[in-house]
Amino acid sequence: MTTLGIIGSGHIGTAVATLAQRAGVQTVLANSRGPESLTDKVAELGDQISAGTVAEAAAQDIVVLTIPLVATREFPAEILAGKVVIDTSNYYPSRDGRIPELDSNQTTVSELLSAHLVGSRYVKGFNNIAARHLPQLARPAGAADRSALPLGSDDPEALAQATALLDTLGWDAVPVTPLAETWRVETDTIAYTAPYFDPDTTDAGGEDSRPVSAESLRETIAAATRVDTGARTV
Numbered sequence: 001m002t003t004l005g006i007i008g009s010g011h012i013g014t015a016v017a018t019l020a021q022r023a024g025v026q027t028v029l030a031n032s033r034g035p036e037s038l039t040d041k042v043a044e045l046g047d048q049i050s051a052g053t054v055a056e057a058a059a060q061d062i063v064v065l066t067i068p069l070v071a072t073r074e075f076p077a078e079i080l081a082g083k084v085v086i087d088t089s090n091y092y093p094s095r096d097g098r099i100p101e102l103d104s105n106q107t108t109v110s111e112l113l114s115a116h117l118v119g120s121r122y123v124k125g126f127n128n129i130a131a132r133h134l135p136q137l138a139r140p141a142g143a144a145d146r147s148a149l150p151l152g153s154d155d156p157e158a159l160a161q162a163t164a165l166l167d168t169l170g171w172d173a174v175p176v177t178p179l180a181e182t183w184r185v186e187t188d189t190i191a192y193t194a195p196y197f198d199p200d201t202t203d204a205g206g207e208d209s210r211p212v213s214a215e216s217l218r219e220t221i222a223a224a225t226r227v228d229t230g231a232r233t234v
């Protein structure tokens, strides 16, 4: 069975590890501080999840890279050469600083980062959903209320592998290709986080999500209009 490496043990890294534990996917979780700092977290997550170094996580079959955008831009690309990498990062100028190529809408976050992660088999994923909604909405294949996530890639084989992983983790996938089109699922578009929020339940710590079918997500992505990134202040 496919093994998973997760680099970044924050909100999204922990949420994806929770899905992996439920699905029985052997996973190595890494962060910037080293495996010792993850002892309590992996014990809590369960027996499928172990703590490792960044290199150990990068050696698994598929790698989820889920660290801040500024760290992704500095991540040593050679560690991920040849790997299917699912990058989750989003651009928040207030956190990441202004990036002229993104502010001008000249490129997308995924094009920028795939160019940096040269040699990897790049996929954009898990970026348009609030972390807590990932475990809330995961369902087995065939469930009537299964939800979908977008996956962006210019690499059909990597996209197929990421789609299969998502299926194992409890999610359908909607392809967004080529990467130049992934602005459709970037911050502040109609496809970004809002579809998964249930407007009738506002308890931020509880089940405040609603299922989003692949068909519904496809329609939302098609209807998205591009945000003027340079005008964003957050």
Ligand SMILES: NC(=O)c1ccc[n+]([C@@H]2O[C@H](COP(=O)([O-])OP(=O)(O)OC[C@H]3O[C@@H](n4cnc5c(N)ncnc54)[C@H](OP(=O)(O)O)[C@@H]3O)[C@@H](O)[C@H]2O)c1
Pocket: 007, 008, 009, 010, 011, 012, 013, 030, 031, 032, 033, 034, 054, 066, 067, 068, 069, 071, 075, 088, 089, 090, 091, 126, 127, 128, 129, 130, 131, 132
């Ligand atoms: N939070 C969300 O709901 C959400 C939703 C969609 C997408 N995203 C995007 O996904 C990415 C991660 O978000 P998050 O909220 O999960 O972040 P987070 O909670 O702040 O966690 C970031 C993690 O990245 C690790 N890290 C930072 N630099 C690293 C490096 N060079 N090597 C290895 N690990 C490194 C940190 O390690 P330490 O723990 O050792 O500091 C930490 O575990 C961001 O780009 C964010 O925009 C977030």
